[in-house]
Amino acid sequence: MKLVLAAFCTLVAVPAGAAETGADVLAKVDQAMNSFTDGTFESKLLIREPNGQAREIGFTTYQKVPDKRLVRFSSPGDLKGMGVLVENKDTMYVYLPGFQKVRRVGTHVKNQTFMGSDFSYEDMSQTRYSPTYDAKLVKADDKSWELELTVKGGQETEYPKVRMWVDKTATQPTKVQFADAAGKVLKTEEYEGYHIDDANHYGPAKVRVTDHRRNDHKSEIVFIGVKLNSGLTDDLFTQRSLVRGH
Amino acid sequence: MRPTKRGLLVAVAAAVLLPSAAVRADVELKFGGQIASDIRYRLGGEETPPAGPNSVVPFPSQQRLLKYGFSRNENLIKAQLTLSIADRVKAVADIDFYWYGYSDVNDIQAETLHERVDPYRLEANAAYVDIYKLLPKLDLRIGRQVVVWGTADKFNPTNNLNTLDLSDPLLFGKALANNMVRADWNPFGDVILTAVWVPIFRPAQLPRTAPIAVTEANRPAPVQEQYIRSTLGAFAQAMPPTQINVLTMQPDPSISNSQVGVRLAGRLLGMDASVSYYHGRWGIPTPAWAVQKPNGIVDAIVMWPKMDVLGADIAGSIEKLKGLGYWVEAAVFFPQKITYGVYNDIYGGHDPITFEPKGTKDASGNEEFQTHIMGPEFQRGTVIPSTPFLKLAAGADFTWNKYLYSNLQYVYGFIDEFGAGRQCFARPNSMPGDDPRCEARIGHYLVLGSDLKLFSDQLLIRFFGAFKVPQIGDQDPRFTAVLFPQLAWAVWDATEISLGAFVFLGPRDSKFGDPAAGASEIFMKARFTY
Numbered sequence: 212m213k214l215v216l217a218a219f220c221t222l223v224a225v226p227a228g229a230a231e232t233g234a235d236v237l238a239k240v241d242q243a244m245n246s247f248t249d250g251t252f253e254s255k256l257l258i259r260e261p262n263g264q265a266r267e268i269g270f271t272t273y274q275k276v277p278d279k280r281l282v283r284f285s286s287p288g289d290l291k292g293m294g295v296l297v298e299n300k301d302t303m304y305v306y307l308p309g310f311q312k313v314r315r316v317g318t319h320v321k322n323q324t325f326m327g328s329d330f331s332y333e334d335m336s337q338t339r340y341s342p343t344y345d346a347k348l349v350k351a352d353d354k355s356w357e358l359e360l361t362v363k364g365g366q367e368t369e370y371p372k373v374r375m376w377v378d379k380t381a382t383q384p385t386k387v388q389f390a391d392a393a394g395k396v397l398k399t400e401e402y403e404g405y406h407i408d409d410a411n412h413y414g415p416a417k418v419r420v421t422d423h424r425r426n427d428h429k430s431e432i433v434f435i436g437v438k439l440n441s442g443l444t445d446d447l448f449t450q451r452s453l454v455r456g457h
Numbered sequence: 458m459r460p461t462k463r464g465l466l467v468a469v470a471a472a473v474l475l476p477s478a479a480v481r482a483d484v485e486l487k488f489g490g491q492i493a494s495d496i497r498y499r500l501g502g503e504e505t506p507p508a509g510p511n512s513v514v515p516f517p518s519q520q521r522l523l524k525y526g527f528s529r530n531e532n533l534i535k536a537q538l539t540l541s542i543a544d545r546v547k548a549v550a551d552i553d554f555y556w557y558g559y560s561d562v563n564d565i566q567a568e569t570l571h572e573r574v575d576p577y578r579l580e581a582n583a584a585y586v587d588i589y590k591l592l593p594k595l596d597l598r599i600g601r602q603v604v605v606w607g608t609a610d611k612f613n614p615t616n617n618l619n620t621l622d623l624s625d626p627l628l629f630g631k632a633l634a635n636n637m638v639r640a641d642w643n644p645f646g647d648v649i650l651t652a653v654w655v656p657i658f659r660p661a662q663l664p665r666t667a668p669i670a671v672t673e674a675n676r677p678a679p680v681q682e683q684y685i686r687s688t689l690g691a692f693a694q695a696m697p698p699t700q701i702n703v704l705t706m707q708p709d710p711s712i713s714n715s716q717v718g719v720r721l722a723g724r725l726l727g728m729d730a731s732v733s734y735y736h737g738r739w740g741i742p743t744p745a746w747a748v749q750k751p752n753g754i755v756d757a758i759v760m761w762p763k764m765d766v767l768g769a770d771i772a773g774s775i776e777k778l779k780g781l782g783y784w785v786e787a788a789v790f791f792p793q794k795i796t797y798g799v800y801n802d803i804y805g806g807h808d809p810i811t812f813e814p815k816g817t818k819d820a821s822g823n824e825e826f827q828t829h830i831m832g833p834e835f836q837r838g839t840v841i842p843s844t845p846f847l848k849l850a851a852g853a854d855f856t857w858n859k860y861l862y863s864n865l866q867y868v869y870g871f872i873d874e875f876g877a878g879r880q881c882f883a884r885p886n887s888m889p890g891d892d893p894r895c896e897a898r899i900g901h902y903l904v905l906g907s908d909l910k911l912f913s914d915q916l917l918i919r920f921f922g923a924f925k926v927p928q929i930g931d932q933d934p935r936f937t938a939v940l941f942p943q944l945a946w947a948v949w950d951a952t953e954i955s956l957g958a959f960v961f962l963g964p965r966d967s968k969f970g971d972p973a974a975g976a977s978e979i980f981m982k983a984r985f986t987y
Contacts, residue, residue, distance in 0.1 A: 258913055266913075266950050287951035288986030291489055301727070301776060311632075312605040315729045317774040317782025319856040327914025331859070428913065451596070451643060455547070455589065456539075 233346030236356050236377060241339045243382035247412060249275045249443040253436035258328045259429045268326050277339075279448040283456065290326070294453045303332075306453040313450045328430035329398065329422040331369075340375075343368055354379055370397065381405040381413040398422050409439045487539040493984035497529035502976025505666050519559035522665060528978055529625075530558030537583075544589060551583035582634050598639040603632045604653050606720055606733055607786045607850075608772035612868045612904070614788035614848035615733050615768030618653055618718050620661040620740030621872060626939070626959050626975055630872045635659045648723040655716035658708050660761060661740035670973035671744060671757050672701045675883040677893040679744045680797050680838030683823040685812050686881065686893075689799065689838070692749075692810075694890030699753030705742060706760040714738075728773035735766040739792070739875050743840055746798040748807075762841050762875070763793035779855070787849040792876060796837035801830060811835040844877035846870075846899055860910055868902040868923075871968070879930075882966035894966045896931035906941070917945040919957075925968050937963025937970055951986045 585600025906921025
């Protein structure tokens with residue numbers, strides 16, 4: 212992941228026959244996920260309830276690699292106008308139009324679910340695995356790699372163990388299982404419909420998350436529009452911009 | 458070929474319409490709003506206004522507050538419109554249209570008028586134009602707006618440009634929009650210098666129970682000096698008022714009554730930090746005169762004190778404590794001194810009642826005075842001393858897991874508290890002139906609560922409370938608090954139903970038990986936001 216925004220990549224040439232280590236593959240995944248300078252992602256979040264109903268949230272994410280992110284919500288009405296600015300991993304702001312106030316929020320909100328979905332704020336803000344995990348290549352075939360990730364010493368994460376299946380064409384994960392220290396799978400992410408979405412970049416059409424701790428509760432993000440490397444400036448990722456709303 | 462008349466008309470029409478069509482093509486329009494309903498029931502409050510021959514509002518009226526009865530029966534249609542041209546100009550309108558849900562029919566003529574049979578009101582939360590990059594790095598906003606300063610949660614001592622809507626405790630002191638000119642200059646990085654000018658002062662919106670604070674005959678005189686308070690109390694005991702009229706002295710719309718504010722905000726050691734200055738008025742009126750008239754009628758006059766405020770705040774996140782959010786916000790207030798002018802008009806004149814210091818103190822250490830009725834004038838009682846005073850809010854919040862969020866805040870100086878010195882309450886069942894209970898005007902409070910979110914955030918269980926903490930020097934400290942339990946159910950996208958209560962706890966002579974503060978209510982709300 213962790214995911215979403217990061218699930219856009221270049222057509223990175225992978226030497227299929229090379230003797231690769233898990234670390235090599237993970238580095239390629241990170242590279243592919245962050246191989247653009249900026250991006251605008253218009254998305255739809257679907258939160259599927261056990262009774263079959265689905266709530267829909269519309270939002271646009273502006274991202275400037277590596278850290279800056281601005282999320283603006285467009286629907287439903289009670290979220291419209293709300294914005295979240297992530298300047299870096301320690302600095303986040305929320306703009307609530309009802310209060311007309313930008314509020315600095317502690318990074319504890321990373322533990323919160325993103326609008327009641329199965330995504331967390333941490334999911335929405337982290338795009339590289341290598342700084343957090345050591346990787347072991349457990350399987351490889353013509354089309355995919357299978358990696359086993361273990362949290363590095365000194366790093367803190369909700370998921371100390373991760374298993375990842377990587378598509379060799381996109382150099383992107385197709386499935387990621389997040390587990391606790393005992394290996395119990397807590398959450399699964401699945402990426403579907405990789406396609407060339409912009410100037411030799413791959414991106415998924417959809418990301419689905421299943422939270423096994425919530426009776427296999429499911430959420431998915433459907434990407435409606437993607438624009439990469441359009442030259443977003445730093446001015447966009449400021450508190451003033453958050454208030455302006457455009 | 459000679460053009461025909463019709464051809465000319467078409468050409469002219471095209472010339473007029475085409476350029477405007479081209480301009481309008483750049484305008485982006487966003488529309489939104491809310492439809493909401495709010496029904497509340499009052500539990501054990503005091504009747505406002507009291508039924509009786511001297512009641513200002515004719516009896517019976519649906520607009521009365523009963524001890525047990527519906528206190529709100531409101532419907533709202535909110536409309537928000539935003540027009541923008543690229544990233545240069547934005548115009549915003551935000552209008553609330555409320556139907557009270559009470560009739561106000563006190564005679565047969567009123568029953569023929571729509572606005573009395575079904576009263577309504579309009580509230581403009583915003584009507585402004587933003588001009589971005591007017592000069593390099595300079596944005597301008599002109600119009601009706603709210604400028605929110607401060608990093609604390611709800612209790613913002615540095616936030617004084619807009620006065621507060623205190624009419625509804627569930628709004629927690631929502632800022633009232635006012636006509637302003639605001640300029641933001643962003644010279645570099647995160648540094649922003651904001652300057653605001655407010656030409657005309659808008660007073661706070663008071664709760665319907667507020668007049669009780671000045672119309673009850675047994676309330677002690679709002680002065681600091683114990684001797685003067687006792688003397689005025691003795692006068693009230695000797696000549697109990699039969700009717701108290703409360704008049705106001707609004708600030709003139711002059712340039713000298715304009716409000717101004719300046720704030721410098723930026724980043725310091727990883728924290729968000731700002732310093733600010735405000736010159737203007739306190740939004741809640743304070744008593745300043747009392748005129749005794751024949752037949753026991755008293756005219757009380759209130760005014761809005763001027764003040765200067767120096768403020769500072771910080772906010773951040775402590776990573777070693779798992780990202781705990783924190784904030785500290787403080788302001789030093791320099792108030793205008795307000796004295797209590799007391800006049801006796803009973804005998805045909807306008808005789809001042811003033812007090813000459815004796816230079817001695819009583820056994821309790823209170824300064825003693827000689828009372829003078831008629832001239833020459835000596836000292837008046839002090840309502841608001843010019844002594845600077847501090848208000849502060851410091852707190853932290855934390856998300857324990859996907860379901861539970863907690864917030865804890867220490868507040869020194871509640872949103873309606875102003876002035877150094879002490880305030881006094883009439884003890885329950887006391888008579889005019891009886892010994893009141895006094896405590897520091899600026900109080901200590903603990904505000905804490907939690908949100909529990911269940912079923913993919915569709916069900917919110919909220920419990921918040923504010924508790925007053927006694928301090929040294931308070932007479933007979935009282936337990937007093939407000940509690941706010943709420944259950945909110947997001948039944949579908951943008952649709953919410955909520956049930957809850959706002960509970961005032963404490964005896965009559967305490968902060969939240971004072972009937973002027975309001976009464977406990979249970980509520981049911983529904984809203985759809987589009």
